[in-house]
Amino acid sequence: MSENENSPAIGSFSDGIDDVEEFVFANEGESSMTNERFQQVFEFVQTGNQAFRRKRFEEAINCYSKAILVKPGDPIILSNRCAAYIRLSQFLKGRAPSASEYNPLYGLDPTTHAELALKDAEKVMTCRNNSVKSYILQADALFLLERYEPARDVVIAGLQLDPLCTHLQALLLILERTCTGSGRGRNREKPERSDEFDCTLCLKLLYEPITTPCGHSFCRSCLFQSMDRSNKCPLCRTVLFISPRTCAISVTLNNIIQKNFPEEYAERKSENDNLVKLGVDLMPLFVMDVVLPCEKLPLNIFEPRYRLMVRRIMEGNHRMGMVTLDSTTGQIADFACEVEITECEPLPDGRFYIEVEGRRRFRILRSWDQDGYRVAEVEWIQDVNPAEGTRERTDLQELASNAAEYAQMWITRAKEAARQDRRRLAEILNVEAMMPTKEDPERFSFWLTTLSRRRPSERLDLLRLKDTKERLGRGLIYLRQEEQGCRLQ
Structure with missing residues (x-):
């Protein structure tokens, strides 16, 4: 149409x-x-x-x-x-x-x-x-x-x-x-509801319709989900040189649909919003590796299912969950970390280059497939820490301060040792830039553990751990072990 x-x-x-x-x-x-x-x-x-x-x-x-x-x-x-x-x-x-x-x-x-x-x-x-x-x-x-x-x-x-x-x-x-x-004249000339106003991909009323140069109309999300697999028109197979960034919604067709089918349009809008804006306790999942709070890393998104997921995330709150597979069960792990997409660059071939930063951790209550990727209902997790004004809280704060001093000395020595290794030096500088305030011992403890390179199973244990003091202790042990390992080499 x-x-x-x-x-x-x-x-x-x-x-x-x-x-x-x-x-x-x-x-x-x-x-x-x-x-x-x-x-x-x-x-x-x-x-x-x-x-x-x-x-x-x-x-x-x-x-x-x-x-x-x-x-x-x-x-x-x-x-x-x-x-x-x-x-x-x-x-x-x-x-x-x-x-x-x-x-x-x-x-x-x-x-x-x-x-x-x-x-x-x-x-x-x-x-x-x-x-x-x-x-x-x-x-x-x-x-x-x-x-x-x-x-x-x-x-x-x-x-x-x-x-x-x-x-x-x-x-x-x-x-x-x-x-x-x-x-x-609207009531007099109102078009009848027919399949001419349906998307031929999802078979529903067109939502945010795009009319391609070859003259066919599709829902915006349906068209680009199809183009994740092929850059051709789904109907006539014409090669399409369009992208979500350059392609505009068909103004005329969109206005006709909104004016003449307002109730059905509202349902389609609500359906689309539910896919894009999942809510505070629902999280789209990217299955890759264990990411910790205060950690930053770049990603190339090339799989069609995750390209769709990233597009929806960028239309919503820019957040998703990074989860790994549990080595013992082969299923997705029960604990994961929320990350925020801080940079997103669409590439000409449809891939995305993104940068993410670790935010909060959560436990997965249940998960299911949605358009090829996983979505989970989650429960947010925090450490159980002593109350303000108690002796235990003072000790925890003092431990965080001592750990911060040691971490700064460790970073200085690590940068000196990595002068000839540009890649390792860039890693250290990247982690140093993410350093949180020591006044927040829980976040600081996670940052401390990101200084050293640990196995996925150890990083998953850190996500499950709810004791800030123990995590600070482990972080210091990891740093000493890595420093000793470098000296032995």
Whole structure:
């Protein structure tokens, strides 16, 4: 299903800008532009104009973009590129989905092209607000984005400049019918609920729909979950060069669904929120290794199930659980650590590079599969420590202070010993940067244990341990053992 089936009058007004402008030196107004630069820009614009007139809009956009790199901010080049974006967006909106089966297209969706057109139009308006063409470009871009009220304001402003502009007059009639008649005619023209509004992947009402360049519409989450396994359209197998970062939701289709099926849309929104915002006692799990509080590490996420999980986490609270497999049972361990994603970089091939930091630990009460990854109901765990003001609390604080002094000396010696080992030195500096205050003995005790490299079983025992004093003692023992081991070597 394509957007234009329900979009108001996409093709009912003229294409707006029928032709593009030539880049002429006399229009420059700048004596500082060298002949060599002018010739380079002139050739790019001339090639772009020829492509525009042949309706090869993508080629025209590429030529204008190259010209802008040489001559940034030029209103003629920006105006021409804006017109090409608008014409390409109009073409894609008016293209039947079935055409993709015989002639697939590659590239961005029509909404993204309209957004790029609006950015160029706004730049043109700042330097050419006395030209009616600037108002036509901005109004057309806003209209394609379904932003009817702002489009109407721009049209009225343009007609004050040129009351005889036929394109703006025609667009104003369409906008007035759309803005004033949408409320009255909604019940009369409300589309029937049919499978045309369903996602062909989940077979439910489209939620946050994306219309691909090949003309097919899917739920945003469904499409990118499918693209974790293949970068082709699930229906016609056209290769898609889109990502969650660059692909915009189909504004027209989304508005139609929200207005005409509000109850079902609310259910879909609630369902999606439950997947993304699990709540304080539910945690998505990443099965890898034992991570301790105050520990920081980088990860490359490449498995499709975990790519889906990371996308959902980034839309929610940025937190997940890092859990390992228990060597004795082969099942996921009963204790794990919550981590926060502090850095997330989507890569061109769909993978994610993330950095995580250990926060709180928890015990897993029960777990289950959800879309391929594990989700758990958890119980937060804290050490049982002596109350404030007691002798035991004072002793614990004194032990933490002594351990902090020893750790600082240990780090100094370790950095000196690792001067020739850049990797080990980077590890030590990374751990040193995560050092918490000694006024929080529990967190400090975990940080202390991250200074030395321990086996997974030992690290899992540290998560299970609820005695801060014992963990501080173990941390000191681990440091002495590692230091002695380095001396023996």
